[in-house]
Amino acid sequence: MANTQRIERADYLSKKGRVMLMISRIFVYLILFFLAFLCLFFFYLLIVNSTRSHAQLNEGFSLIPRGNFLKNLKSxxxxxxxxxxxxxxxxxxxxxxxxxxxxxxxxxxxxxxxxxxxxxxxxxxxxxxxxxxxxxxxxxxxxxxxxxxxxxxxxxxxxxxxxxxxxxxxxxxxxxxxxxxxxxxxxxxxxxxxxxxxxxxxxxxxxxxxxxxxxxxxxxxxxxxxxxxxxxxxxxxxxxxxxxxxxxxxxxxxxxxxxxxxxxxxxxxxxxxxxxxxxxxxxxxxxxxxxxxxx
Amino acid sequence: MEKPAKTKKKHGVSYAKWGYIFILPFFITYFIWSFVPQVLTFGYSFFKMYRSGLDQIGPEWNGIQNYVELFTTKLDGIPTVVKYAGNTMIMWIAGAIPQFLIALLLAVWFTSFRLNIKGQGFFKTVIYMPNLIMASAFSMLIWTVFSVTGPVHSLFVNSNLITEEFDFFFNKVSARSIVAGINFLMWFGNTTIVLMAGIMGIDQSLVEAAMIDGASSIKVFFKITLPLLMPILTYAVITSLIGGINMYDVPFILSKGYGTPDNTTMTLIMNVQQKLSTAKNYGSAGALSVLIFFFSAALSLVVFKFFVPHDSLKNMKKGGK
Structure with a gap:
């Protein structure tokens, strides 16, 4: 199975086809990474915010974790x-x-x-x-x-x-x-x-x-x-x-x-x-x- | 071979007994916890029974008055039940369209030999994860992040996209979009995996034959993959639709159960909950539940008719075991 596929793929992929494939692959990966980012972003934000104190949170948007995780956990x-x-x-x-x-x-x-x-x-x-x-x-x-x-x-x-x-x-x-x-x-x-x-x-x-x-x-x-x-x-x-x-x-x-x-x-x-x-x-x-x- | 078969026949009756015994707990449980409540719900829908202050009104036979009231009580000139059904459907559709389009795209990409996507395990793990997250916690997180004191709000204000007073949850469009967005994020991964399973069940030799004959991948998708995927796509759409009609957790948490702003995110089930919690209005809530039942049954039928062309229905019957 795998062998025939490889042969077929090599067959119908001319040079132009290979460039097209490259472009569509880049496009697909971009979308995939964007969706993965969308799914992870809010959880990352949640984890980061759980490490920040109330005062630090009031400073506004930040993606850098701080050191108040255990304090928040305790309270x-x-x-x-x-x-x-x-x-x-x-x-x-x-x-x-x-x-x-x-x-x-x-x-x-x-x-x-x-x-x-x-x-x-x-x-x-x-x-x-x-x-x-x-x-x-x-x-x-x-x-x-x-x-x-x-x-x-x-x-x-x-x-x-x-x-x-x-x-x-x-x-x-x-x-x-x-x-x-x-x-x-x-x-x-x-x-x-x-x-x-x-x-x-x-x-x-x-x-x-x-x-x-x-x-x-x-x-x-x-x-x-x-x-x-x-x-x-x-x-x-x-x-x-x-x-x-x-x-x-x-x-x-x-x-x-x-x-x-x-x-x-x-x-x-x-x-x-x-x-x-x-x-x-x-x-x-x-x-x-x-x-x-x-x- | 002959002998055991004979003994089996002799004891056939006593073995059949075990079949009944083993399925009995399921049916007793279903009867007590689902069937009786369904019948009660249907029954209450014909009674006047609610609490007014400290007084219990009813139960007293009311005929179809509860149903009539659902349509005669109006909000902004629209019967409440129509308005809430509209809200529910708008929020479901706004989430379901991107959900199914993206899930279809991803499913095709993941299964494509030509693209040969690497790291599929990682992507699948990540996009499915939101589906397992507690909907109420997810909504609470989104609320905290988008609220007037939250980071996203301050980010938008700082980049001059919105004014300081703008509240994402007090604007009809943004509030509904957030509900739809959460639903989308929670479900597109699940749908992707379901559709992928469907595509992998399709005979690949058909696709290869078409490719060799010179069909473009778009043509292969619309002429081969999509028609053969129809049964499973229909199943996915119907499940999503039924879930959508019963939408509750996300809009409830975001709007504290009030459907803010101005009842535009109030869903049908939120309304049932509201009728039950404040006035203990079993009659009206019952009538609404019965309507929701028929509404979901009817819509499932429409989706089924719309999505499954007759010939693929025949195929399904042939293929089904």
Whole structure:
């Protein structure tokens, strides 16, 4: 393959063509660097500003870091009104529980539909595909009313339990299972006397681990960043999650705040995701690509 | 081979049971946390139920009055629901057009053998990153940077582009552009990766054959790549559209939930939230939610019809498993 391509390329590239290619390459790289700059600029600005004190920030625009990072970190971490360590802990508890539930039960549902023959198998599959596109926002009125009625406001259960039914995660698991899990393995386990649950937990889950890892990351990030539902359900200060605290900064009286601390709080809210992303970005990008190709 | 098949048949019934057991948690959860709320939302939309001061009004049957009120309550001479739907669509389109154009360009460039772009891993990592950033934190950052006390504002004032009093968030055009800009920045990387996956699924021999026959790369793009990419492009547009209709975090944070200036950045879902938080108006918020549901369903259909020509629909059916 590679050889023929090289020959063809050499074939249709005359000298003029090579100059044209050079020009278009320069153009493409310029645009790419511009877009990359656009994506990184605000984060760079955020990091720089988190190293500057309030007085230094008032001096105006600057791209040179200063030495107040630890001071800002300390004042952000110990702030009386915005309890960010507590918020991060709350967000972490919710995000971890919902990503574990989402991946485990999606794999279980996918396994149920992939490996067993039952009467409503097709109907169940079609149904899940049909509800995949329905946004959760449209049922928020009933959701909130229901939580109020059952005293579930300021409770994390309504933020965690619904992730058991995650159609998108299910769909990804189902695709992955089709490509990697031969039914013979399940039958072999049966012959060896394993129960169906044992087969799933001890044989299928380990095989599905790559897919589970990818989807766990996506569910975790989605939950960590979720602002809409928690914002409507939670009003107790000690139960607030990170996005609610960040949103509250916007409504706070600005003149009272130390701007260096504000930048630091924003940085703290996104840093866990960014760190994880830097280490496994290739993995994540592959996951996005795989999730998008259907049928 | 014969024997296990027979035993399987014998135990077929008991195995089918496991299928039901394994999919049960999904369906129970869906029923409780999605289906019931949807039905409740639909139900409330026909009731008068809100809080006026300390008094609870209703619930009392109201027929379609809630829906009628959505269209008779006017703001600047336009029914509120139309105005908010308009805001939402304007901000979505303003972000989605550059998002899809640039994503298409990047996807074609990244997959082009001729260009043979180096450092793809780096570029993909960087452009996808904003997608994972908390939308509320990103908006808060942009607000801090663009606000009257922020660095960008002072930079613009110093270069005499704007006056000292100009506030990016109190001007209709700039406020909406910032919302659209954030949406663009957050999503173009995601779309690029999705479209790239689509392009890489296209049989390269078609492209090579056309190249050898002397087709220009522009012609190859419009005559081969784009038509074959249609199914996945449609999927991407519909997902983006549904996300757009449900736009909430970014305009909410930037405008403190008020849709400033003058309700021009108030989106449909922000309005639902507003109805719920202040007056606990479940009836009206329910009616609006039901409208949003039909609105997104209808628009998805339009996009689907518009983007997928009939022959490629046939191809999709043939290709689909």
């Amino acid at each position: 952000a971490w110990t702030d009386g009104t915005v309890n960010i360590p507590r918020g991060m802990l709350n967000s972490f508890i919710i995000a971890i529980s919902s990503s574990v539930l989402a991946t485990y039960f999606s794999a279980l549902t996918a396994f149920g539909i992939h490996c067993y023959d039952f009467r409503f198998k097709k109907a169940a599959f079609t149904f899940i595909l049909a509800i995949m596109m329905i946004p959760s926002q449209i049922s928020v009125v009933g959701f909130i009313k229901m939580c109020n009625t059952f005293g579930l406001t300021n409770n994390y259960l309504p933020l965690i339990l619904p992730s058991i039914a995650s159609p998108v995660v299910f769909f990804y698991m189902k695709q992955y299972m089709e490509s990697i899990l031969p039914l013979e393995i399940v039958e072999a386990a049966r012959v060896d006397g394993a129960s169906e649950f044992y087969t799933f937990n001890r044989i299928v889950i380990p095989i599905m681990m790559p897919a589970i890892a990818v989807q766990m990351i996506f569910s975790f990030v989605a939950s960590w960043n979720n602002f809409f539902l928690p914002g409507m359900l939670i009003d107790k200060p000690e139960r607030k999650t990170v996005p609610i605290m960040i949103a509250a900064l916007r409504s706070a009286d600005y003149k009272k705040f130390d701007m260096g601390e504000i930048y630091m709080l924003i940085l703290l809210s996104i840093i866990p995701v960014v760190i994880v992303y830097i280490f496994i970005s290739k993995f994540i990008i592959k996951g996005v690509a795989a999730g998008s190709v259907k049928g």
